[in-house]
Amino acid sequence: MKQLEEKIFKIIMICSAMIILGVLVYIIATVFYRGLPALTLDMITKLPGGGFYLGKEGGVLNAIVGSIYIIIGSLAISMFISVPLVMYINFYLPAKSVFSSLIRFSLDILFGIPSIVYGAFGFALMIFLGVRASLLGGILTVAMLIMPIMMRSFDEITRLLSRELPDALLSLGATKYEMVKVILRQLMPGLVTAILLAIGRGIGDAATVLFTAGYTDNIPNSLNQPAATLPLSIFFQLGSPVEEVQNRAYASAIILTVIILILSFSARYFSSKFSKNKI
Amino acid sequence: MRRLRAAKDKIARYLMLGIAIFTILFLLVIGLSLFFKALPIMRAKNLWVLLSSANWKPFKGDFGFLPFILSTFYVSLIAIIIALPFSILTSIYLNSYASKNVRRFFEPVVDLLSGIPPIIYGVWGTLTIVPLIANKIAPRFVEFSTGYTVLAGGIVLAVMIIPLLISITLEVFRSIPKEMTDASLSMGATKWQTVKKVILRKSISGIIAATVLALSRAFGETMAVLMVCGNITQLPHSIFDACYPLPALIANNYGEMLSMPNYESALMFSAFLLFIIVVLFNGISRFTLNQIERRYQFS
Amino acid sequence: MISTNQFLAKSDHNSFIGMNEPIILKKLVTNQSIRIENLDVYIENQHILKDMNLTIPEKSITCIIGPSGCGKSTFLKTLNRMHDESPEVKISGKVFVDDENIYGPHVNVIDTRKKMGLLAQRPCPLPMSIFENVAYGPRIHGIKKRKAVNQTVIQYLQYVGLWDEVRDRVRTSATRLSIGQQQRLCLARGLAIEPEYILGDEATSALDPLSTKKIEELFVKLKEKYTIILVTHTLRQAKRIADHIIFMYLGKIIEAGPTEEFFNNPKKQLTRDYLSGSFS
Numbered sequence A: 001m002k003q004l005e006e007k008i009f010k011i012i013m014i015c016s017a018m019i020i021l022g023v024l025v026y027i028i029a030t031v032f033y034r035g036l037p038a039l040t041l042d043m044i045t046k047l048p049g050g051g052f053y054l055g056k057e058g059g060v061l062n063a064i065v066g067s068i069y070i071i072i073g074s075l076a077i078s079m080f081i082s083v084p085l086v087m088y089i090n091f092y093l094p095a096k097s098v099f100s101s102l103i104r105f106s107l108d109i110l111f112g113i114p115s116i117v118y119g120a121f122g123f124a125l126m127i128f129l130g131v132r133a134s135l136l137g138g139i140l141t142v143a144m145l146i147m148p149i150m151m152r153s154f155d156e157i158t159r160l161l162s163r164e165l166p167d168a169l170l171s172l173g174a175t176k177y178e179m180v181k182v183i184l185r186q187l188m189p190g191l192v193t194a195i196l197l198a199i200g201r202g203i204g205d206a207a208t209v210l211f212t213a214g215y216t217d218n219i220p221n222s223l224n225q226p227a228a229t230l231p232l233s234i235f236f237q238l239g240s241p242v243e244e245v246q247n248r249a250y251a252s253a254i255i256l257t258v259i260i261l262i263l264s265f266s267a268r269y270f271s272s273k274f275s276k277n278k279i
Numbered sequence B: 001m002r003r004l005r006a007a008k009d010k011i012a013r014y015l016m017l018g019i020a021i022f023t024i025l026f027l028l029v030i031g032l033s034l035f036f037k038a039l040p041i042m043r044a045k046n047l048w049v050l051l052s053s054a055n056w057k058p059f060k061g062d063f064g065f066l067p068f069i070l071s072t073f074y075v076s077l078i079a080i081i082i083a084l085p086f087s088i089l090t091s092i093y094l095n096s097y098a099s100k101n102v103r104r105f106f107e108p109v110v111d112l113l114s115g116i117p118p119i120i121y122g123v124w125g126t127l128t129i130v131p132l133i134a135n136k137i138a139p140r141f142v143e144f145s146t147g148y149t150v151l152a153g154g155i156v157l158a159v160m161i162i163p164l165l166i167s168i169t170l171e172v173f174r175s176i177p178k179e180m181t182d183a184s185l186s187m188g189a190t191k192w193q194t195v196k197k198v199i200l201r202k203s204i205s206g207i208i209a210a211t212v213l214a215l216s217r218a219f220g221e222t223m224a225v226l227m228v229c230g231n232i233t234q235l236p237h238s239i240f241d242a243c244y245p246l247p248a249l250i251a252n253n254y255g256e257m258l259s260m261p262n263y264e265s266a267l268m269f270s271a272f273l274l275f276i277i278v279v280l281f282n283g284i285s286r287f288t289l290n291q292i293e294r295r296y297q298f299s
Numbered sequence C: 001m002i003s004t005n006q007f008l009a010k011s012d013h014n015s016f017i018g019m020n021e022p023i024i025l026k027k028l029v030t031n032q033s034i035r036i037e038n039l040d041v042y043i044e045n046q047h048i049l050k051d052m053n054l055t056i057p058e059k060s061i062t063c064i065i066g067p068s069g070c071g072k073s074t075f076l077k078t079l080n081r082m083h084d085e086s087p088e089v090k091i092s093g094k095v096f097v098d099d100e101n102i103y104g105p106h107v108n109v110i111d112t113r114k115k116m117g118l119l120a121q122r123p124c125p126l127p128m129s130i131f132e133n134v135a136y137g138p139r140i141h142g143i144k145k146r147k148a149v150n151q152t153v154i155q156y157l158q159y160v161g162l163w164d165e166v167r168d169r170v171r172t173s174a175t176r177l178s179i180g181q182q183q184r185l186c187l188a189r190g191l192a193i194e195p196e197y198i199l200g201d202e203a204t205s206a207l208d209p210l211s212t213k214k215i216e217e218l219f220v221k222l223k224e225k226y227t228i229i230l231v232t233h234t235l236r237q238a239k240r241i242a243d244h245i246i247f248m249y250l251g252k253i254i255e256a257g258p259t260e261e262f263f264n265n266p267k268k269q270l271t272r273d274y275l276s277g278s279f280s
Ligand SMILES: Nc1ncnc2c1ncn2[C@@H]1O[C@H](COP(=O)(O)OP(=O)(O)O)[C@@H](O)[C@H]1O
Pocket: C043, C044, C048, C067, C068, C069, C070, C071, C072, C073, C074, C075, C086
């Protein structure tokens, strides 16, 4: 009886794990199956031509470049804030300080705020500042979204660092600031992991850029011009009644999925490298 | 030289302190600005009416949020009901049964699932789940359904929150001291009995916290749900009805509504509502989870 | 440095180490480098070091022995103010280094740490090349000229006997060295900041016997120029290299004295028990 129950539950558990794996494969397969026929070189090398949204020539280079611009800009901003913050809570504040718990708690909450709320807040902020939907707006809003992601994952990795290196540096007579500079070298693979995770989240999110970045068929060449993004490009093409345009939405979805897959696997690679270094 | 070093150190320290304070204040700033943006509508209407009325006619000045609130609630509830058993069973399997290789294989699977952007889930949902509901599932229960339904939103959301649930429950399971499970096993209990009597019982608070966290993630999810749930302002009566969750309302209407009085404020009110619920839910569950982690560190 | 006369004038009542009864370390004390008065350390309200009074003679090796958890590491950390990093540690008493109380009001922590080269239990190379590891200390302390840095690096790598082993790969990562080489690298790195004292916390416990021997030989060579204080995990090592022994138990100094005397003729019952291995 005991053994039977054991067996039944084990089978159920394996099934549920298999189903989850199956769903992942199903998602990726669906996107590829529908998108591959429409995925041409033009898709990634050309801007949308005239009549693109009626099924004529062109590609989504505008969205690819726009997404890259936005992610680079927001990364720069969020790194500028995340790296010092993580160093501060780990190496400047005492291990059991109330302040550092408060910061970590705020990060947890910022992390949980939905991207649509960041989008709405970002848009309100832009109205307040007199900025219209543009590359700059998108960068600022995406930066808000990925900042907590980066901080939390970098913090988690930094907490794993043993006290040996900081102690060694301090006993050489280094100041805290000099110490942190060396520690950052050691933490580089961890930082890369955090960055890749942040890029993955930032590049795929549509709700933040929906009102803040605008949309255009061109590549923006200044910060106050609107910028297209991949997720929005997929969304808009999907809304078209023309089948060819819809197919191109699936092709764009492949592009986005491949980018995410690459990011995810490289993040994994770097974090494994980090744990090897540590031991 | 020495003074320069000390000065650099001091400047760095104050800059970092500034950034730390900024981060905490940032949360307050978001909350407060959403609140002030939502203030006009809360002044114009009774708060209770806003929350409990189903009458949504913005051009007439009627703002009843009930359809959106209920939609959000139903979709998230279905998502949790579907996701929870899968996640817990899989976590138990990974924690107590699976070999090291299986675990190592499964980690990237969970990672990838959590890394796939909402828009891709939306694409997948419209391609597979929506037709499945319209053609196979719904006809057994109701006369007609487009497939763009509460159920579709729930299923897509379920898949999206599974990785979060798995990774947190796994962490909670790991926080149980090994001696406890060993003790149970050595008394002749089978693995499953140990899971039931020791692991699940010890981690019940953690699982609840994870569920609350996943719920709050579900409340805020926008694009994927928007693409599969129909977006019709109505009180959904069955899971085969279309619905219109709060985030979708914001996404579909914000940015182009400046002509109607109070409309912007109404949309900001929904953003504020989402913010409050999410912060509350997140706060409670994160606090619980931190507590569990601390117990783990000292045991 | 202070002269003998000065010293006698300043602390004639305190020229001994020990708790209640004075214990003479060197038969003929010429000068003292580290003098500790009424040192108490509390960690999270636990009394870890209890009323320590002692003098550590210069240019010799002093080994601290005692069962694990008796406060040896804690004591060593009070000497280079590493406890500053942990707010839960409270220190009272005086630690005179070169006749200056390092817990006094106007003391620069960085200078104090620069005076003390620390060798940790496990070697911890900085995440940079072998060369950069040794160059790091001199550089942050203000030596910028390339030639001077080069010279310093080579000199100390030679001193620890590492130069010949690594001369053709000094620009490669230090983590690729063997653990024994890493520990010698750490010693060179510490010496390069030109300390006056060398502190070692079980600095050979992670090493193989051959590397241990090399490090021990280095210590013996180093005591010509430096005052060396070692926490050691084996009595045999203390016997081999120490000039003076301090035996601690539960945060107190039980007995201290010259090595020969300490091992051959221990005065306290507790010491005899410890030496005979009845507890550890
Ligand atoms: N950071 C700390 N927090 C709490 N207790 C500590 C801490 N550091 C040391 N102790 C306590 O101080 C005592 C002495 O520790 P330590 O100096 O490391 O001993 P030893 O090096 O002789 O083995 C131990 O009882 C230890 O538990």
